[in-house]
Amino acid sequence: MTPIKIPSIALDAIGPEMVLTATAMVLLMIEVFADKKGRDHLGYIALGGSVLAGALAYKLSGVSVTTFGGLYVVDNFSTFFKIIFMISAGLTALISVKYAQDEGINHGEYYAMILFATVGMCVMASARDLITIFMGVEVMSIALYVLAGMTRTREVSNEASLKYFILGAFSSGFLLYGMALVYGATGTTQLQAIGKAAGLLTGNPMFIAGAVMMTIGFAFKVAAVPFHMWTPDVYQGSPAPVTAFMSTGPKAAAFAAFLRVFAEAFPAMKEDWWVIIWSLAVLTMTMGNVVALVQNDVKRMLAYSSIAHAGYILVGLAVASPAGSSGAAFYLLVYAFMNIGAFALLIVAAGKGERTTTYQDFSGMGRRSPLTALALTIMVFSLAGIPPTAGFAGKFYLFMSALEKGFVWLAVIAVINSVVSVFYYLKLVVYMYMRDEDGEARPEISVAAPLAVAAVVTVCAVMWLGVMPAKYIDFAKSAFLPF
């Protein structure tokens, strides 16, 4: 009997994942021993873990390793995304500290779930094998289902969790079934091997069906129309920091896997699939923006805005060029900062129990809390893509990649959409600065220190990435995928 040959494992390449896992487990253990007061500091441990993991990931930039017998790859693409994930996880931990105390969910498992989800996200970005991808998706998703229902006493939160779980399971079914069909058609689960086999399989119905099913699975995860239906309910029902997290990190992870699968496994089908992704992109951004116009609740508006942003990012996918994929990656980085920043300020404004999140509740904020209003204004300007914020640089870079490849109409539609989006973002600014308070009692706005730090960090990042984006765009450019 020959002994099992264990493939070489480059442990230094998965440093970030190991740090995250270890921190999550430490958090779970501390939870057992910590007293009520000690739990207030759990968030900072999670933040520390994310920062350390982020630093390790950053150190891996430029490194290109394939390990675990070809299942796992560390390249600039995965590294860039991992940095986004760590930013998303770290900032989420930061904005959760006060929120978790207020809502009574400052338990070790809350932060552990964020970190576990982040591990799943890292796996998704690095996986080079269908099974590994699926594993990453599930590690991430299951943690997110739990996080969505974290505020157990709030009905909407329970509803969000259950809905997310049922529909998520449904979409996982699509994804897994698609993978099975692709495997059936090609005889392999390895992405690059599939890519090689696919050249001979044009028009093979089993292969096409598999690719379509996988597209549906990913489209669900990135909340592309018409697979977006879960998003508004789940985003609105989940605790605000969790929504901030879900709309940035996990969305970026889904895009990472989506991009990698299409770039490495299905490049032969580029001719067909760009039409599909083109349509998804147009539908998604239009639907997201148009429905966001009629929302009265800011949190729900941000949910639709997040759908619209997924549409913009799909532009990078439809273009299917190195510039497109790095444009999408850069946009996701920018989006992580601006959306978490917006949510941090929403948490500030909403007060305990998230009672005040309608537009009306923001009236007079310019005077009640000038700095909060100013920071939120910068965030929504960035979301709207108004220069010189990062949102503008990101959109510009992304749409330019479409123009370069001759996707003129796609770029024009995207620009029209950005113009439409200005209305609902600006509505918030109008309420803050041009409406007087309506006399209704609202909680005093107090900005807890961690939220203030998060707001300052995101404002600085959004301005810096907007004014001096060149260096970061260069980094994103080194993180392209060969289409």
Add this chain to the structure above:
Amino acid sequence: MWGLEHIWWVPILPLIGATINGLVGHLLSKRAVGVVAVGSTGLSFLVALAAFGNILGLAPDQRVYESVLFTWIQAGSFTAEAALQVDPLSAVFLMVVTGVGFLIHVYSVGYMGHEAGYPRYFAYLNLFMFSMLLLILGANFLLMFIGWEGVGLCSYLLIGYYYEKQSASDAGKKAFVMNRIGDFGFLLAIMWIFWTFGSIDYTTVFPVAHDKLALGGLAVTGITLLLFLGATGKSAQIPLYTWLPDAMEGPTPVSALIHAATMVTAGVYMVARCNALFNLAPMTMMIVALIGATTAIFAATMGLYQFDIKRVLAYSTVSQLGYMFLACGVGAYVAAVFHVMTHAFFKACLFLGSGSVIHGMSGEQDMRQMGGLGKKMPMTHATFLISTLAIAGIPPLAGFFSKDEILLSAFLGHTPGHLLYWVLATIAAAVTAFYMFRLYFMTFTGELRAEDHHVRDHVHESPNVMTMPLVILAGLAVVGGFLGLPMIEGGHALKNFLDPVFAQPGHAAGGHDVSVGLELLLMGVSVGMGVLGILTARYYYSVKPEAAVELLNKGGMIKSIYTLMQNKYYVDEIYDALIVKPIVAVSDKGLWRFFDVKVVDGLVNFAATFFMGLGSMFRTAHTGLTRSYAYAMVFGGVFLAGFWLFLSSGK
């Protein structure tokens, strides 16, 4: 060279001022806020002055200075640098914007002294200066666009400054949305330019435009039309002009700075800047001239029967901007820029003068309540009279020279229909003289008509901080035109200065071949029209005021024309009837019954209503039921699979 090398400070200084007043202004004393705001603008003016001196010191063909701060965006073949460019065109605008801007800041210290939110006002005003300077100094289209958006935003914030007033915040919204329509055109044009030239730098695009684009071809016509759409929004031309009269809801210094002297001329700047493109598109040029001439006469007649002193000036601004576009349309860019400059002087003076009047009248803006103010407000009266004469085109004041040059260019132009434009513009000159002197006589001569004795007793001349800027601006309105005095070797000082910017490859930038006799004749006609307008106004509003009433009481044609004009040709109502009403009617019948949109304005609401309606329709798809979501996914999946199979079977 000290000056040009420090050109970055010109926009940065007001930005610093805006940051200080915006962030910590509420902690500072009013005095400190004023010092920061006025000081930063003043320093900016000094640096600009030095830079202007440097430019003058260079040889005419080397008067282009570019200063690159850093590479802002680089993506593939695309590069956008954070770079400023000073050339004769931007230098002229630079002097006007910083100079007039500084004076209006000084004036604001006095005018806004009693207002709450003083730091907020100055933060916005400084931010406006920054954006406007970026707009004119940016070395590529992207920077111009950022400035363009920035001035729009500040204008919006300042129009809605008295946000407690519903009309003010509505006006702000209207301005914002109308400008978005124009901005959208501008953005598309930039994309098209990049697509065609592979660059958005002025220095790369303009020199090769002649070779890359076919004369009158689709590309250049499309680009220039989109650019001009942007200009009509920003510069309030037909059909996007209705926001400007409403914008008078903002504080008066804002009307002077943003809605008369600087921001609204950004469209003219843009067209002049892109002259290399516009020259290649004869069709666009014709449209520019047509829109300009039409707007000039249309807006002038609307100014005839307004009673709000600021609204008269607003329509007059729209009309004067029309003259500038007419000049661009017939290729007389120098005349357009000349008129931008002189107009900035006399119109800023008129607006600030009206502000002084409103200040003295305790906030009253209705001219029917005024009269006889000349005796009580001598400084305001004198400066106002000078500026009114200037806008009426009476020699030797500034307005005469620039307006005359535009009329001459229209008369001699090559654009189809140029004689018609000349006729329209000449009639508009008479109308302008009439309504401006109507304003003058109603306000400053006769008897004070205000009934409220508090107002009557309170009438007073404004403090020095307000009258000094008036005096300086009136002085400029007197001498500003001399730059346009003909020199020995053809052309005049301003023309010689600007010509390198507007020289066309293959054509010598020469003056018109025109006999002195014809020139004098045209001059005589335009001055005659002006005098005619003034005398008519004098007859009806000073000598025999009852004649005007009698004329109206006769009824008939005159009465109906009067009603038509007083209602601004019902344009708002037409927009409302054609666009808003049908949509609302449909929505009442239940198709879009979900939205309750407040009707603000036609075009605005068309966009808003359309998308809102769509949004509501889609929103109802979100039932909240998990099973229907799952069904949607299945249908989406089936559709996707079918689509893909359809695509792949096609091969």
